[in-house]
Amino acid sequence: MNLTTRIFKIIVIGDSGVGKTCLTYRFCAGKFPEKTEATIGVDFRERLVEIDGENIKIQLWDTAGQERFRKSMVQHYYRNVHAVVFVYDITNAASFHSLPAWIEECKQHALGTEVPRILVGNKCDLQDSVQVNTDLAQQFADAHSMPLFETSAKNPNSQGDRNYGNSDHVEAIFMTVAHKLKSQKPLVLSQPPEVAGFSCLIKGSM
Numbered sequence: 291m292n293l294t295t296r297i298f299k300i301i302v303i304g305d306s307g308v309g310k311t312c313l314t315y316r317f318c319a320g321k322f323p324e325k326t327e328a329t330i331g332v333d334f335r336e337r338l339v340e341i342d343g344e345n346i347k348i349q350l351w352d353t354a355g356q357e358r359f360r361k362s363m364v365q366h367y368y369r370n371v372h373a374v375v376f377v378y379d380i381t382n383a384a385s386f387h388s389l390p391a392w393i394e395e396c397k398q399h400a401l402g403t404e405v406p407r408i409l410v411g412n413k414c415d416l417q418d419s420v421q422v423n424t425d426l427a428q429q430f431a432d433a434h435s436m437p438l439f440e441t442s443a444k445n446p447n448s449q450g451d452r453n454y455g456n457s458d459h460v461e462a463i464f465m466t467v468a469h470k471l472k473s474q475k476p477l478v479l480s481q482p483p484e485v486a487g488f489s490c491l492i493k494g495s496m
């Protein structure tokens with residue numbers, strides 16, 4: 291019997307308002323939060339999943355998009371990171387144009403190229419307000435060797451131009467990252483098993 295639980299630390303970064311809190315909440319709590327406030331420092335959510343008979347704890351570090359709320363915490367985000375999720379808002383071109391700066395921040399904190407990265411375009415339910423088309427985002431993703439996912443934390447079943455037909459797409463995105471990490475060589479962090487299911491720390495305002 292396997293008594294250890296591997297922990298995967300995944301940081302979620304991108305401009306303020308792109309939906310990082312909503313995406314992480316969707317994955318950990320299974321729903322869209324009724325109300326969110328700007329993240330201060332970092333919020334931390336986690337969910338226990340089982341992959342191929344092994345317990346995996348997926349820790350999502352929801353980082354503040356606003357510079358003034360990041361400064362003091364930023365060093366902590368980047369310690370022992372297993373994967374990075376870059377998020378932009380498909381209805382906000384500026385959030386897409388900020389991506390190089392977020393990639394640079396990772397580089398500044400010595401995140402190696404071996405750390406898997408994915409790109410997520412959020413808010414696909416708002417198809418009438420698209421400012422970043424899929425082809426442009428795909429070119430960027432290809433140039434940085436990242437897979438691209440377009441989704442909606444609000445309605446993960448939203449039908450967009452392409453790729454959005456899968457049910458609970460947000461779930462599939464984070465599980466894809468977890469599967470990728472599991473297939474890599476064993477990681478050092480482990481801890482005794484906890485109660486089955488998931489636990490989730492959420493902001494007081496929700």
Ligand SMILES: Nc1nc2c(ncn2[C@@H]2O[C@H](COP(=O)(O)OP(=O)(O)OP(=O)(O)O)[C@@H](O)[C@H]2O)c(=O)[nH]1
Binds near residue numbers: 304309313
């Ligand atoms: N329509 C729509 N709105 C969304 C979606 N995801 C988030 N939002 C809204 O976008 C706003 C910002 O969402 P947050 O999740 O707080 O954004 P954030 O990236 O965590 O922002 P910071 O904490 O400031 O970095 C909120 O009003 C959400 O309700 C989505 O998929 N669709």
